[in-house]
Amino acid sequence: MARPRAASGADAPKEPHAVSLKVLRLSRPSLAHQSPLPIANTKISNKAPLSFPSTDSDDQFILTPNYDPALTLHTSSPSPPAFGSVYVGETFACTLSANNEITDDEIDKVVTSVRIVAEMQTPSSVASLDLEPASDSAQVEGLATGDSLQKIVRYDLKEEGNHILAVSVSYTETRIGQDAQAASGRVRTFRKLYQFVAQPCxxxxxxxxxxxxxxxxxxxxxxxxxxxxxxxxxxxxxxxxxxxxxxxxxxxxxxxxxxxxxxxxxxxxxxxxxxxxxxxxxxxxxxxxxxxxxxxxxxxxxxxxxxxxxxxxxxxxxxxxxxxxxxxxxxxxxxxxxxxxxxxx
CATH class of the missing domain: 2.60.40 (Immunoglobulin-like)
Structure with a gap:
């Protein structure tokens, strides 16, 4: 009779991390083009889709370059497609945010010693990145519930092809006992990869x-x-x-x-x-x-x-x-x- 396979540590359910990571690309706003609606026998104004209606718009030829420009602010989610167009010769900049995700029900948990490390993997090399801190107080005093530790990373793109931004986050998770003393503490870490393609401008x-x-x-x-x-x-x-x-x-x-x-x-x-x-x-x-x-x-x-x-x-x-x-x-x-x-x- 075959023996049942022994359970390994990898089979055990993984405990969710108390800290999450969000990566947001820093970019300037861009011009968004808006076109008027064609003239029709309706009660809807042909300038309804325009944020700032102008008398210079062409109502007859809406496909011509007579646009109503408006500034569009960009926000990026952690997924690589949200990085948008990335060009060689420009400086790639983004914010790395480590967030304390402990809920109000977990009052016995404390997060301290939060640390973020990043590197850029290019087609020809791997380079460690210098991070610009927004505030270093979280590394000393700990990260309160709902707070975040933010770093800014900048990298001059010099070659075409796939680039991978590798970000590692480490922190100490401590449980507080009933007598307000630290019962136990453990260092936890995780690593995330964000891939994008640098193309020539x-x-x-x-x-x-x-x-x-x-x-x-x-x-x-x-x-x-x-x-x-x-x-x-x-x-x-x-x-x-x-x-x-x-x-x-x-x-x-x-x-x-x-x-x-x-x-x-x-x-x-x-x-x-x-x-x-x-x-x-x-x-x-x-x-x-x-x-x-x-x-x-x-x-x-x-x-x-x-x-x-x-x-x-x-x-x-x-x-x-x-x-x-x-x-x-x-x-x-x-x-x-x-x-x-x-x-x-």
Whole structure:
């Protein structure tokens, strides 16, 4: 006769935790578009769905971009879909809230030493996160019934793909005896994972073309000695692949020695205020260009440049840095890898 299987600790019913965790993403408000109703022979006004009716709305063509914009505040629940669109180059910020869930009937329970630890798992690494405390009093005095311990976490997104925010909460649960003395105490902990996908906001495509070299006099080679300085034209296409409009504040090429760069874009004008930074709506493309020239009499990086030209037939020009702002002022920053010139044939 077969023996009954012995009960294990894993089979025992799990006791609910006295502390719960909520994760809310911090984000700016956005513009919500509202359209009027078509004109009909009803008693309902065609401006009924508008929060702030305007005389500028088009009653005949309600599908045109004649919207009545209103600010929408966003609140996020702990589920990953509530995080919304998350873009590379922006700062992901959220509030971690540990809440005391002890009911009024459980007056013999006390929660103390609440601690929150978080880390971000990216496609290439795992990083521990620094938390900004709203108040540290709960870790010393304990967490009263209905109170919460809140921390703020911020992380600069630098790569595409799946990201996992791992949050661990630990606390001490103590039972108070009838004589108001601590009868027993135990440390409890739990861990939750929140997954989201970081997607690009700006897509960058580059092309570098070699220009005729600039010949300058070299006195060390005699009266007829000449030095050939390399020159390149670097072009980049910036496409807005996000959901909202962005303002490109700055595009800068950080050249690698012995090169220097000169912008050929809107910021090259003497009066930038008249032109202003360009605005890219979704799927818009912005073309930027830079003139990259080898500096005269600069020896830093010259040996590495000559080695690359002999070995690979290409030169490393530098890195492109892009700064932008969202519709509500959200900051974005992106730096490409090292940009290379075309291989010489």
């Amino acid at each position: 700006l897509s960058v495509r580059t092309k570098a073309s070699e220009l005729p070299p600039l010949e300058v006099d070299n006195k060390s080679l005699g009266p007829y000695g000449k030095t050939r300085l390399l020159r390149f034209a670097l072009e980049a296409q910036l496409e807005n692949v996000g959901d909202g409009a962005v303002v490109v504040k700055q595009t800068r090429l950080n050249p690698k020695p012995p090169f220097k760069s000169m912008s050929l874009n809107w910021d090259a004008s003497s009066d930038v205020s008249e032109i202003g930074p360009p605005t890219l709506n979704p799927r818009d493309v912005l073309q930027v260009a830079f003139l990259v020239e080898q500096e005269e009499n600069r020896h830093e990086g010259l040996e590495a440049l000559q080695k690359d030209l002999r070995k690979e037939g290409r030169a490393t020009l530098g890195q492109l840095s892009i700064e932008w702002r969202g519709a509500m002022g959200d900051k974005g920053f992106l730096t490409t890898g090292n940009l290379m010139s075309r291989k010489r044939t």
